Each structure stands twice: as structure tokens, then as C-alpha cells.
Amino acid sequence: MQENNKNQLNTALKASINPNILKWAREAIGVSCLDVVKKINKKSITETNLTNWENGNDFPTVGVAKILAKAYGIKFITLYLPDIPKNIKPLKDFRGVETPNNFSKNFVFLMREIQGKQEWLREYLLSQKRESLTFVGSLAISDSIDEVVSTLNKILLSDIEMHSKAENSLKTLTKKIESLGVFISIGSSFNGNYRNSVQPSEVRGFAIADKIAPFIFINSKDTKNAQLFTLIHEFCHLLLGETGISDTSSDNQNPIESFCNKATAEFLMPTDKFIKVWHNNTRASLYDKIEILSAKFPTSPLSIIIKIFSLKLISKDTFNNTYKDYKNKLMDSINVWATKQKNRSYAANPYHRSFYINGKSFIEIVFEAYSNTAIMIKNACSLLGVKTGKMDIYEHRWSKYL
Numbered sequence: 001m002q003e004n005n006k007n008q009l010n011t012a013l014k015a016s017i018n019p020n021i022l023k024w025a026r027e028a029i030g031v032s033c034l035d036v037v038k039k040i041n042k043k044s045i046t047e048t049n050l051t052n053w054e055n056g057n058d059f060p061t062v063g064v065a066k067i068l069a070k071a072y073g074i075k076f077i078t079l080y081l082p083d084i085p086k087n088i089k090p091l092k093d094f095r096g097v098e099t100p101n102n103f104s105k106n107f108v109f110l111m112r113e114i115q116g117k118q119e120w121l122r123e124y125l126l127s128q129k130r131e132s133l134t135f136v137g138s139l140a141i142s143d144s145i146d147e148v149v150s151t152l153n154k155i156l157l158s159d160i161e162m163h164s165k166a167e168n169s170l171k172t173l174t175k176k177i178e179s180l181g182v183f184i185s186i187g188s189s190f191n192g193n194y195r196n197s198v199q200p201s202e203v204r205g206f207a208i209a210d211k212i213a214p215f216i217f218i219n220s221k222d223t224k225n226a227q228l229f230t231l232i233h234e235f236c237h238l239l240l241g242e243t244g245i246s247d248t249s250s251d252n253q254n255p256i257e258s259f260c261n262k263a264t265a266e267f268l269m270p271t272d273k274f275i276k277v278w279h280n281n282t283r284a285s286l287y288d289k290i291e292i293l294s295a296k297f298p299t300s301p302l303s304i305i306i307k308i309f310s311l312k313l314i315s316k317d318t319f320n321n322t323y324k325d326y327k328n329k330l331m332d333s334i335n336v337w338a339t340k341q342k343n344r345s346y347a348a349n350p351y352h353r354s355f356y357i358n359g360k361s362f363i364e365i366v367f368e369a370y371s372n373t374a375i376m377i378k379n380a381c382s383l384l385g386v387k388t389g390k391m392d393i394y395e396h397r398w399s400k401y402l
Helices: 002-012 019-028 033-040 047-055 062-072 076-080 105-127 145-156 166-179 224-240 255-268 271-279 286-296 301-310 316-343 350-358 360-371 377-384 388-401
Strands: 183-187 205-208 215-219
Touching: 019 047, 019 062, 019 076, 033 047, 033 062, 062 076, 076 105, 076 377, 105 183, 105 205, 105 215, 105 360, 145 166, 145 224, 145 255, 166 183, 166 224, 166 360, 183 350, 183 360, 205 224, 215 224, 224 255, 255 301, 271 286, 286 301, 286 316, 301 316, 350 360, 350 388, 360 377, 377 388
Parallel strands: 183 215
Antiparallel strands: 205 215
8 A cells, every 4th residue: 555655646746847958859769748648648748738838828747747858869868958968969870871861760769868877977077177088089990990990900909909890899899999988889679679670781880989878779689790890990989079970881972981881891800900811711612711711810701702802803703693692691590580580489588688788887987976965766777777676686687798
């Protein structure tokens, strides 16, 4: 009985949110008050209510405010910010698509979630006198690929070694990049809801090149090889100081994407070592060479084929045929994997999904802010995507997960 009374009290509490942000959040996704009311379909939310809340004539309850935040694809805590978020807008689109910024709703919500985290994180770190990261924006597209690779080696491989297996390299380099002050989010859906996934065919990754709180997002639906390539590609974006949604495909003509792709390929497959392996297996067939090279370097066969062609070791026709063969194999394996995922009788551990999408560094900063009473528990839970009553469980599982 006491628990029910407590829940009723929490539901009835008014949320002193910023009405300007409430209105902005709705208008930013291009829906009317009537659209919102119809979608939510609750008696406690009418057009008149929504208009009054947006004008500051009244405030919604905490429960209703949370419903609206979810409908608008933003964190609940965002509604309390003093000003309209500057960073929560579509990122620059570097993808080679015909209609830039033509995103699915799932990706818009996921992008906003991460941008909201970055916005809060930046303000918090500034309040803690966090110094700027000198490597962000330290290079320019006018620099040579060799200079970029040299910088990558110096920053990332000064005290660690890269593994030939992509999954191991991904873990090692993720940990290393996080230690530099970069926040890495690996996931595929808004608020950890696996039913609303964003496919790699739409977005593989993006970077927010901020000197205080740089963020890298990697689509967890991708293969480990592709995730590793995206991680380094996005880190190159940080070095260039270029925020945006990336395209790691070989045929993208955007100068920034082409530059980052070439630098990433050279970092993961150094030309001198690559050619040495090639010449040490001169009697092997092309397909055998590709498999041998794939075992030596933490990249996909498709990346290997592109590298072989870029070094003019095969003809254009051979490249086209071989690339097509391996791409078909890749699509077949992805389809098999997707079918298995669809037919699973259970969802992946929700806590583990949350740990990946939040990232180690972000989780620890939120815990720090909460323990220092810099934020209230409801805000900490909102940032982490945790129900208030389950914060203790979340902390316990996190301590076991580390």
C-alpha cells in the first residue's frame, strides 16, 4: 500500500521543466500538438494541456513529462536545461547518399540521445575545469596520409599492440581511446530498445569532435571488422576536428571521408607489411592470398581486396569480380546472422546493452557527478537510461561487469 501511495505521489508531482525546450523538442521533429496527442493517446494529455505547458502557463506531471520526452526522442533531463540545446540537431552528413540528412526516426532518436549526453557531459566537465584535448583538431586534410598514420601510431600504439583478430583489437583500441578522454558509444538503438535498431546500411558511425567531450558512436549491428574500421575512421575525424556522420565505403567521393578511409586502411594494413606478406605467398591463388592477409591484419576481406587493388597488384576487372564475390558472401553471412537474431526467443542482456551504448567513461562520470551531488538521482537515471528504482541494481551489475 505504501509503495502504491509513493508511486501515485511521484506521478502527481509537477515537473518544473523549461517550456521553451518542450516546444522546441516537438517542433524539431516536425509534429503538431494534435499529432502528439493522437500518438500518445492519454486522457491526461490534450492539445490545451500541451499548449499551456509550452507557453509556461502550467507544468506537466513528472510522469507526463517523461512520456513527452520519450515521444520526442530526448532524455528527460534535457527538459530541465536552462537553454535550448545547441548540439541536438542533425549532424553534418558525409554519407554518399542522394538525400543527405534523410534519416529514419530510429536514428534521429538515437542521435539525439547521444547528443544530449554529450551536451550534459561537456557542461559538467567544464564545471570541473577539464582541460581541452590537444589532439582534437590537431591535423588538417592538407596533411599527408603518412603524417596521419604516424600520429595514429604515436597516440594509439605507444604502449599497446594491435591484434590480428579484429574483435581483440576493437576491445584494446576502444579502451585506449577512452583513456585519452574520448567517450565511445557502441549500440544500435535509442534508449537500448533493440526493437528499434538502426541498420549499418543507414549509419555505421559518427563523431562529435569536441575538445572537452568528444564522442564516437559505432553501430553494434556491424561486423567486428567493420566496427574496428569505423572506430579508427571516427578517431581520424576527431584528429581533423570534423564532426559528422561517416561513410566508410570505398566509393565515397567526399574528400574528408576519402582521407579518413585511406588513413584508416594504412593504419590497419601498413603497406610495407602488407606487400611483404603478398610477396611471401606468390604461388598462392588470389583467393588464398586474401585469406592469408585477412588472418594477418584485423580487417575484412573486402578491405583487403581494396588494398590489393590500390597497390595495383591486380587489374580492374579482377578487382570487380573478386570484390563482388566477397560482397555476396558477406551479405549471405549477414542475412544468416540477422535471421538468427530475429528468431531468438530472448533479447540480449539489457544491462549489457546499456553498458555498451553508454560507454565506460560516460557511466563513470555520471556516477561521479551523482556521488558528488552535482546531479540528482532522477537525472543520473535519465542520463543512463535506468529506472529510478533500479539504480542500485545497475551499479551492482556494473561493478561485476568491469
